[in-house]
Amino acid sequence: MPPISLLRAKDDAAKYGLDPEVLLKLKEKAMGARGVAYCPYSSFRVGCALLTADGDGTIITGANVECASTPVGICAERCALGKAKTEGYDKFAALAVATDISPPASPCGMCRQFIREFCDLNMPIFMYDKDGSCVVRTLEELLPMSFGPDDLKRGEVREEL
Numbered sequence: 001m002p003p004i005s006l007l008r009a010k011d012d013a014a015k016y017g018l019d020p021e022v023l024l025k026l027k028e029k030a031m032g033a034r035g036v037a038y039c040p041y042s043s044f045r046v047g048c049a050l051l052t053a054d055g056d057g058t059i060i061t062g063a064n065v066e067c068a069s070t071p072v073g074i075c076a077e078r079c080a081l082g083k084a085k086t087e088g089y090d091k092f093a094a095l096a097v098a099t100d101i102s103p104p105a106s107p108c109g110m111c112r113q114f115i116r117e118f119c120d121l122n123m124p125i126f127m128y129d130k131d132g133s134c135v136v137r138t139l140e141e142l143l144p145m146s147f148g149p150d151d152l153k154r155g156e157v158r159e160e161l
């Protein structure tokens with residue numbers, strides 16, 4: 001009998017067209033990335049793992065990095081996306097975020113908009129709690145009726161008329 005985590009990963013993975021083993025790896029990486037968070041001000045560790053879809057399914061991780069001037073810090077999700085983009089990745093299949101609370105935290109509003117810049121609206125976002133239990137939503141479910149790069153292009157067309 002496979003462990004519960006694999007059974008659950010199979011359901012979640014099937015729903016979003018992902019390999020369950022890859023999803024488990026993504027979860028491990030997101031939970032592990034909490035360990036490198038720099039969060040001396042909040043002590044709130046966040047880890048993120050981004051599954052790339054450009055080639056061999058590389059996983060890019062990130063964690064929150066805070067700053068004495070507190071608004072200057074960056075969330076784990078934007079850290080991971082910034083790393084991925086600047087390492088040449090342009091397509092993403094899933095994002096996982098892990099915190100030490102339960103139920104799990106979800107990406108903040110600023111991160112939802114940042115994810116919207118680079119990812120499809122139907123991309124799943126897996127949110128893990130301290131024990132590894134998961135809540136999953138698509139980007140569109142977390143950010144309905146969103147504004148994105150295509151909307152700016154529509155603005156350009158209007159000006160030409």
Ligand SMILES: O=c1ccn([C@H]2C[C@H](O)[C@@H](CO)O2)c(=O)[nH]1
Nearest residue numbers: 042044046064075076106107108
């Ligand atoms: O989804 C989230 C929510 C919060 N944080 C960070 C920002 C800050 O460093 C700390 C407390 O808000 O957690 C993230 O990285 N991602």
Ligand SMILES: [Zn+2]
Nearest residue numbers: 075107108111
């Ligand atoms: Zn954020």
